Amino acid sequence: MPTMNMLQAINNALDIAMGEDDKVLCFGEDVGSFGGVFRATSHLQEKYGRARCFNTPLVEQGIIGFANGLAAQGSVPVAEIQFADYIFPAFDQIVNETAKFRYRSGDLFNVGGLTIRAPYGGGIAGGHYHSQSPEAYFAHTPGLKVVVPRDPYQAKGLLLASIRDPDPVIFFEPKRLYRAAVGEVPEEDYQLPIGEAEVTKEGTDVTLVGWGAQLEVIDRAVELAEKDGISCEVIDLRTLLPWDQDSVAESVFKTGRLVVTHEAPRTGGFAGEIAAAIQERCFLYLESPIARVTGLDTPFPLTLEKEYLPDHLKIVEAIRASVNF
Amino acid sequence: MPTMNMLQAINNALDIAMGEDDKVLCFGEDVGSFGGVFRATSHLQEKYGRARCFNTPLVEQGIIGFANGLAAQGSVPVAEIQFADYIFPAFDQIVNETAKFRYRSGDLFNVGGLTIRAPYGGGIAGGHYHSQSPEAYFAHTPGLKVVVPRDPYQAKGLLLASIRDPDPVIFFEPKRLYRAAVGEVPEEDYQLPIGEAEVTKEGTDVTLVGWGAQLEVIDRAVELAEKDGISCEVIDLRTLLPWDQDSVAESVFKTGRLVVTHEAPRTGGFAGEIAAAIQERCFLYLESPIARVTGLDTPFPLTLEKEYLPDHLKIVEAIRASVNF
Amino acid sequence: MTTTADIHEPTFLAGDEFSIPTFRLLKQDGTLHEGAKAPDLEHDKALAIYRAMVATRVLDERMLAAQRQGRLSFYMQCTGEEAAVIGATAALDDADMIMAQYREQGALVYRGFTFDEFMNQLFGNELDYGKGRQMPIHYGSRKLHYMTISSPLATQIPQATGYAYGQKLAGDGQCTTVFFGEGAASEGDFHAALNMAAVHEVPVIFFCRNNGYAISTPSIEQFAADGVAPRAFGYRMHVIRVDGNDILAVYAATREARRIAVEHNKPVLIEAMSYRLAAHSSSDDPSGYRSKKEEEAWREKDPILRMQRWLIDLGWWSEEEEKALQESLRREVLETMKRAEKRPPPPLDSLVTDVYADVTPELQRQLDALKTHIRQYPEAYPKGARSLDPDVRAGDEAAKGGE
Amino acid sequence: MTTTADIHEPTFLAGDEFSIPTFRLLKQDGTLHEGAKAPDLEHDKALAIYRAMVATRVLDERMLAAQRQGRLSFYMQCTGEEAAVIGATAALDDADMIMAQYREQGALVYRGFTFDEFMNQLFGNELDYGKGRQMPIHYGSRKLHYMTISSPLATQIPQATGYAYGQKLAGDGQCTTVFFGEGAASEGDFHAALNMAAVHEVPVIFFCRNNGYAISTPSIEQFAADGVAPRAFGYRMHVIRVDGNDILAVYAATREARRIAVEHNKPVLIEAMSYRLAAHSSSDDPSGYRSKKEEEAWREKDPILRMQRWLIDLGWWSEEEEKALQESLRREVLETMKRAEKRPPPPLDSLVTDVYADVTPELQRQLDALKTHIRQYPEAYPKGARSLDPDVRAGDEAAKGGE
Ligand SMILES: Cc1ncc(C[n+]2csc(CCOP(=O)(O)OP(=O)(O)O)c2C)c(N)n1
């Protein structure tokens, strides 16, 4: 099996999707001949022509408006937002239009073909405009699906599934893994399920839930915790909306403890939703409060990024506190 | 003391603020001579002139961009967004600019003078574009303050405090109360505190938390519950960001039970944050799972609005379930 | 870039150097302007247009009255702008996509949306294609290539650019026409849409209805420029300004715009100058922001009367036919309204379907909990309860079969 | 509305009917174009402008080199656009507000931002006004009336309209100048800003640096029109296109624009035609999207060399002075860089201050928890730990005192 980094896996998924279906289009700022500022769309214009892979003018609300229209027409647009921090000018098109298109028309029209890709997250010394994790905004928006891959294998399988999913998907790519995460990725076409979490490690004492680049951080924390003799179960949520409550609840029934982590600010972050839903479903099984290890309630900082981030040390402390409650 | 409805109370607050400080300006779509589609800014242009109260072109991102600049310059803009459903074109200006202005400049510049007013919420047969409750998006955005009044008295005091607060405030007005809520409101200038919840009713068995128009709904539910002999404590959060955790936690220490309600969809709604934070702080005191009574995870409907809304019957059932857990 | 000329004085331009003329063919008395030539418009088509204009007017009058009687929660009229909307629609291919703002019901009437279809939406009953989820006037029709209306302004403009780009790739010779008001043209989405359409050479017609007001805001507070038309220069886009009350001019301009769009894959901007004769919506009272005198002056320019005179001059129409048409339309509106009002609401399940292609597990849980709750309090939720009652459901089915 | 003329043929316009000329005064050899007249620019001011241009160039070269050496995480150069930025700034009042995009450090240099101040921001040390929170090049200065840079594009454009509206109300005779690229001008915020400025008669100068590219995207894929200038017609706004590499033309045009803005409360659009000679940023390699030949052709139009020749012709400047200036600037950059690099980072508390005017209870809890955690693992957070260590803090204070 070939080895790919996450960018290559994404590029490969786009290549397969475009090769297989003429209706798939890729566009966004600098996406055309240059292949995107991270090069996720490299060579696609060469291979599939300027009509199907192209630069847009610099206007995110236009990119998503255009993409909504294209999807309604029956095309399968894969629109890139250069950084998730710059998705907000398109917020109205996404929240008021993409998310409600099928519902409001009684299914006469839909934009299910749409996938929006955006690099997101911190850890690259990007300060507050190249580091944000805005997933909670979209996870509060019925009609959208929100997917985040943790490694190259997941990225390819989930992106192919997102492109072909009958609903619009926001696909957040943890950009600090773009080149850092390398792994075996099958050459051929495959899909991973949307809406299903994955238990990446079984354990009995405490459940850890995260998504994207936090999985790597969780793994480091778990290594430390297991040295203390704490048996950890790790769940990659993969899809935030609709999220797989059953898998998390099942795990917590077993472990009685839950630690959720994300980079986004704590207040109103998606860990809150998970904690709220799980305390409701697992109330009598919980042996300690559900803990959240998150970013601070501040804009994303620069010089003190390390201090801000929910790293393995903060997570392991939360695990210990949970187990020793 | 004069009697006012909520619109009159808001109009009165704006009048006092503009009368007292030349730097206060009111603007937005149809806000000028017409006084706004709900008439919240009636007579302000007449009284203070076109330079200080005016119509803007129909462009929410421009209204808030303009308001950010004005606030940075030292003015005190009160910008109206005609319906909260139409705040999303301005989402970038609010989330990336308003919220981060002071932080990113190290306090060289700030937009603390800014207040954004927007009618919000359902119950007026408005369908999904005249009924939304988008507060959770903003409550996940450090740097903003989010305030929601429950009645005319609160509206005047909180709006005056918001205008004068050193931080930018999003002020959501429950529009179904605009004319429906009538009460005594002092003629003179007064402020109510931002960041402080209010216990509107004391009780011992269960704590109810809500904001805005839900307080009225909670009151109806509490009436029913108390007939069953359940003693309810009711808290109006008033400010969602930063929210008054201490008041809610203190109440739950006493009652051991919590029901939170809002109209917005459940998943990712602000009740999740409250549940997550309170289960963490009050874990050993909780006698039943924290319950959320919310809108469904759908766009806001029309014909079946009654079925969608978290009404007093749904709340009283949640109270009973909580007490009988 | 075609910047060739140099200047050595700091000379500022503002575009007032030239103004954009208005294309007109028909005078208010029904005769042609001097030097004007009517477009090819054969008898049947001319009458189809005219009938659609009258039908739209009658529908609007009756439904506003129904709203006033409390039978309907909300309504919006096209009154005064029928020629702009229907003239443009008639110049298109019937399979061209139309993306409207909300005041373009005339386009649907012209394309054959029945009064029953209108009423089902207006009353949000079980036959509404939109399943009773949107406020009145948010029509949509897949078979008539009319995108379901969305309340947020201007969002449909870049969507039209995207839709038309898809049509260009599909190579089916279709284009998209997007309608919007001069107010909506202030939104950022307008700028995005026009620029992208020009850059990507998209067959889309941007049809701006400049009716002088955005709710209470007069166009003089909307923009300082001479209307919306000069913006086209900023994108290098073809543009024409047309008398929006002149059915022949609108028709001719749109036909030519469509030719440019489809044959050359070039977007076109049309600015139709008209006036919103009615209130903004049933919630609005224009006396707060404009004078009766101004309204009267525009009422004299009524586009329907203008076309009627032209048709009568041609011998294609008569007073008697007019009377008969009006009467039959009124009757039909009232009858369909009665039918639609009585129809039951959409079933409870429609609360959670179509959020996604399939109902998610969480939505199913929420629906199940809601059903349990409604069974406990059926009187409190009559609409929801009725679709949980098997007898009622059976009755509904039988009633449907009977029509 | 000034629509008077009528036409009876459906004639479409596209604005190509007239093109927008370019205002130029200075030729590349340092002499004036025929018929051109240099603006009043006395000796001292001319040299201040020139020195700022050279200082900007030197700063950019050195800091890019520092980035390449890994001493700096990121950098962006103004190279090639110094005349546009500094010529405009020099034509303003020093108390006028400037809202820049990110490539306008020349404006700060001209206004007297010291190399120390630059370096503190670039290294995000404890003396950075921005407290180390933003990426390098996000400068701001309250005393120099230069708004702190924000990465999201075009957001500053409507803010400038608002700021200038406030200035107009304050009646202090100041205006605002907002810089942005031809790429950023595609954003919806651009449209909002210009339209609102025209409607509300705001003293703001919209200064578009058209440097041919937005990262890899050439302007031909950004818009189909002849640049950004013709958009002014859509708002009825004064506009001028100027050779952005011509310091005299930029200066003269901006001075006149400021007069129009301040005396008549009218916004003005200036489009300065130039070229980004360097990469987009230190993360970019332009060889992937443009030719060396194209770059070379523009290098020949270097704005600094052009001004230098003009100054030498006037006898206001010499080769020796040039050499001395370059050397002293290089030395100064290196020295200040060394100082700034060594300075400690901002204190841990700066993570939570300035989110609000006062630290909220929840932020205080979060900070306290973080401090406890860092005390447990001081080696893992050297920057955070150092400000928790009382010895280090005392040492810092002493060091500061010593300078
Ligand atoms: C984004 C957004 N902002 C505000 C509104 C509220 N609103 C509805 S119609 C309208 C005026 C529209 O005027 P115009 O575009 O000129 O169309 P007209 O009503 O004149 O046909 C406004 C402000 C909205 N629907 N969407």
Ligand SMILES: Cc1ncc(C[n+]2csc(CCOP(=O)(O)OP(=O)(O)O)c2C)c(N)n1
């Ligand atoms: C809203 C937003 N979208 C995308 C970006 C990423 N980005 C940074 S600079 C840039 C190109 C800007 O080009 P232009 O405005 O022409 O300025 P120039 O770099 O040429 O000076 C892009 C796309 C951003 N910073 N903000």
Ligand SMILES: [Mg+2]
């Ligand atoms: Mg209008």
Ligand SMILES: [Mg+2]
């Ligand atoms: Mg550029």
